[in-house]
Amino acid sequence: MTSKQIIQDGLWSNNPALVQLLGLCPLLAVSNTVATSLGLGLATVMVLGASNCLVALIRNQVDEATRLPLFILIIAGFVTCVDLAMQAWSFELHQRISLFIALIVTNCTLLGRAESFASKNPVIYSLLDGLMMGTGFLLVLLAMGFCRELLGHGTLFSQMDLLFGDTAKNWTIQFTTDGQGFLLAVLPPGAFMLMGLFLALKNIVDERLLVSARARDIQRVRIDLRTP
């Protein structure tokens, strides 16, 4: 297990949203706009990194039978920290996605990483894994938020001031003249359709990569044959 492999796993080949299909509930519910996506995504990255770290630290002291409740307790503790921090520093955003912040506890990605990675690996790798898995989730969330906000509201980066303060008030880019977009993109069915399209896109890209990798292998074999 090299760090390069961990990064690649988290961001692409074992992406929690696109490959493991975990955490779909917040993914579909909060990806209405870029601002809310970014808020929830960052919260998830923080919790995932911290919980992986702590789980790895105590992995040799934990009893087999009590490990799952313990992991959940650790995750819940960090989620509460993030929840309180958001209430302190970005109360407006918290009011809009508070339910889903609390629901990070039930996001299977976190328990999954704690159980399958952090409880078996050293701290530094676990931290990296948590951060990369979280970032993979964040990126998918951002892409969904980007597409759904553009299609559904006809805007981009609206209400970023909830996250970045007053300087972000004029970041909004407006594309429509009537403030109406594809209503379906804002509704849950639209989120499901978009998610399906993302999955299809990832499969296509993977297929292309596989084909070109095979072609490269064949090339290499030919060269090997030619050399005496």
Add this chain to the structure above:
Amino acid sequence: MNAKDPELLLEHAPLLQQGMSTPQAMRDVIYSLVPVTLAGIWFFGLSALLVLVVSILGAMLTEWVFSSAENKTESLWDASALVTGLLLGLTLPPGLPLWMAFLGGVVAIGFGKIIWGGLGNNLFNPALVGRAFLLATFPIAMTTWNPVSDVDGFFMVHATNLALPFMHVEPDAMTSATPLGLFKFEQEATPIINLFLGNTSGSLGETSGLLLLLGGLYLWWRRDLDWRIPASILLTVVVFSGILGLFDAERFPTPLFSLFSGGLLLGTIYMATDPVTSPITPKGAWIFGCGIGCLVVLIRVWGGLPEGVMYAILLMNAATPLINRYTQPTVFGRGKERS
């Protein structure tokens, strides 16, 4: 051995073949839709023609783009994309922005058919998938109905037709409610004769009951549709709304009004009978039809929308695999016992 030798037939069963093929059936559907289409253009003017052409274009273009290279011409020539686009166009309001009609055609074929694996594999009727998408995405544009155009207005194209994506456009000054909308929200019944002939506002192809029935009769005569499905739908609607009428004739529409208003006939004859998405067993066809009929009356009377034929058919489409499984006839020679 000579291949033309008639003495010995080396072929798989079935040896008796009907001269029916998908292109043939689709051509029949198109012929039967000609009067309805012409009537729609007659009632709603040039706008109607534009909406129809654009939605057909969207459907056929998507079919062409997503067919495999060796299958491109064949998949277009079986005309199923043409029928889907035409049927979708017939369910749209005449004043719909053209780019929305195009998008509807794209979604109907892309999400209604291609994504399931092409013709014969889809769970839902593609034209209705396109319409459901449009209704969920553009609820205002999809429920703005233009009145029947007069002779002067025939060549006038509605300003809303030419709207661009995401751009604000002044709504048409002349709009009017559909007969079902009038009944539901203003308790005003439209005369049956208008519903029968078709000079009421509504979707392009749903207004004329007479021509739709003629098209249905042609399809039945050509054996392209299972008569059990329309029969059971219409019977259920008549009986159900008749029973409701016994309770309160003021509040509930009469059976005849229910029959000829809205998209019931169009949906019944052309969408519910889609051979891909309806049950294949006779008993299943009856169950399917009764389900649609009940849902239509339920949505019309107690739902928030004035019209529910589309959702009724889509819901029963979803139930079709289940119906097929539970109505399988006993295998010949097995006797009465069931596993």
